Amino acid sequence: MIGFRTLEAEGDTANGDKPRPPSKKPKANHWARDVSAYDILEPIGEGTYGKVWKAKEPGCDIVVALKMIKATDKEGNSCDGGFPITSIREIRILRTLTHDNIVELLEVVTDSHGKVEDGKQGDVYMAFEYLEYDLWALANSSQVKLTATHIKTYMKQMLDAIAYMHTNKVMHRDLKLANMLIGADGILKVGDWGLARSFHDNQTKHTPTVITLWYRPPEVLLRTTRYGPAVDMWSVGCILAELLYESPILPGTHEKEQLNLIYSLCGTPTDESWPDRTELPDWSLYANAAEEHKPRSIQSKFRFDRLGVDLVDKLLTLDPSKRLSAAEALDHPYFWHDPRVVQPSELSKFAIHSCHEFEVKKVKEKERLRRKEAEAKVQEVRAAAANRPSEADAKPSDRW
Numbered sequence: 001m002i003g004f005r006t007l008e009a010e011g012d013t014a015n016g017d018k019p020r021p022p023s024k025k026p027k028a029n030h031w032a033r034d035v036s037a038y039d040i041l042e043p044i045g046e047g048t049y050g051k052v053w054k055a056k057e058p059g060c061d062i063v064v065a066l067k068m069i070k071a072t073d074k075e076g077n078s079c080d081g082g083f084p085i086t087s088i089r090e091i092r093i094l095r096t097l098t099h100d101n102i103v104e105l106l107e108v109v110t111d112s113h114g115k116v117e118d119g120k121q122g123d124v125y126m127a128f129e130y131l132e133y134d135l136w137a138l139a140n141s142s143q144v145k146l147t148a149t150h151i152k153t154y155m156k157q158m159l160d161a162i163a164y165m166h167t168n169k170v171m172h173r174d175l176k177l178a179n180m181l182i183g184a185d186g187i188l189k190v191g192d193w194g195l196a197r198s199f200h201d202n203q204t205k206h207t208p209t210v211i212t213l214w215y216r217p218p219e220v221l222l223r224t225t226r227y228g229p230a231v232d233m234w235s236v237g238c239i240l241a242e243l244l245y246e247s248p249i250l251p252g253t254h255e256k257e258q259l260n261l262i263y264s265l266c267g268t269p270t271d272e273s274w275p276d277r278t279e280l281p282d283w284s285l286y287a288n289a290a291e292e293h294k295p296r297s298i299q300s301k302f303r304f305d306r307l308g309v310d311l312v313d314k315l316l317t318l319d320p321s322k323r324l325s326a327a328e329a330l331d332h333p334y335f336w337h338d339p340r341v342v343q344p345s346e347l348s349k350f351a352i353h354s355c356h357e358f359e360v361k362k363v364k365e366k367e368r369l370r371r372k373e374a375e376a377k378v379q380e381v382r383a384a385a386a387n388r389p390s391e392a393d394a395k396p397s398d399r400w
């Protein structure tokens with residue numbers, strides 16, 4: 001069971017910061033409700049530590065997303081200290097942020113009887129407000145077409161949330177399409193705060209093992225530990241470009257390739273474009289990747305919406321100190337020209353009433369297997385035809 005106030009002693013031990021002294025505040029006097037307060041409906045996500053379920057409170061209209069926090073390891077033993085650090089951060093930070101475009105954590109519940117399928121007795125769940133879509137699913141579903149107005153209106157809401165969190169000295173560190181939740185009312189909410197962290201000044205060290213590879217900025221790939229909110233702005237540039245280009249723009253498979261892809265698109269860094277780069281811990285490790293001069297090619301590669309490309313260009317600035325902030329991005333002409341940002345409720349509705357990455361990926365995988373099977377059948381038929389004796393071989397006497 002979990003009382004919210006017991007979480008305050010958490011520090012970023014992964015990066016060598018001094019742990020904070022234990023909280024002297026009294027433990028909260030309320031205990032978590034049991035998960036049986038909800039009817040579990042269906043799985044909607046595959047979380048890092050377990051599934052995410054859609055659930056409903058019986059007798060009322062409250063629908064939630066229950067995200068499992070594994071309190072036990074794979075063998076069923078209690079984890080060291082009870083909860084993964086990511087979940088503790090997620091709860092702690094979400095309790096400090098309140099914004100229309102940030103997902104709301106409603107409560108934390110326990111499964112005392114092992115009621116939830118795939119779960120175990122003692123598992124703990126975060127109950128979030130339920131949102132019908134995520135942006136990855138919308139961008140990848142064959143049944144949805146995102147218009148330029150959808151994209152601009154979602155980007156505006158995303159940046160509002162990011163400007164708010166950065167003002168409140170929190171960086172998200174895992175911005176990507178699947179973590180943008182969208183309600184049937186068109187409202188976007190930033191979710192998945194497991195890697196979020198507060199920042200104070202550029203002297204604090206942070207772990208460089210954050211941010212999904214395709215959305216990771218060059219300074220983090222080069223292993224700086226003194227980074228700030230600009231890391232989120234690089235991810236925003238990748239997200240906007242992915243939506244406009246209709247495909248991920250920097251799909252590297254490992255760190256070195258990711259850096260090479262970045263240099264091919266953004267140009268190799270120079271003394272002028274990024275003077276401090278040589279001081280980064282892994283600069284010399286990857287220095288050869290920057291030897292061959294590559295020009296910046298964002299404007300020539302992307303042919304979509306001129307102002308959209310310009311905003312992407314300014315967000316994907318190699319030097320984090322020159323990268324656009326969230327407030328500056330909101331001021332960019334992209335948001336002030338046609339098609340205009342609309343009220344979320346004015347956005348055109350989708351034909352499907354819900355979709356999440358989890359199910360769209362399953363559908364895509366099924367389609368892939370079906371295509372593979374069909375191709376194998378075609379190959380089989382071709383091979384059989386090639387091996388079949390020709391009519392001429394079969395009936396040589398017919399020629400006479």
Ligand SMILES: Nc1ncnc2c1ncn2[C@@H]1O[C@H](COP(=O)(O)OP(=O)(O)O)[C@@H](O)[C@H]1O
Pocket residue numbers: 044045046047048049052065067103128129130131132133134178179181191192193194356357358
């Ligand atoms: N509040 C929610 N409403 C609806 N779906 C959600 C909600 N929270 C998460 N999901 C779905 O579950 C997926 C995984 O949840 P997330 O919080 O991102 O966990 P992880 O840390 O594993 O990425 C999301 O990409 C989304 O599709």
Ligand SMILES: [Mg+2]
Pocket residue numbers: 178179192
């Ligand atoms: Mg996620």
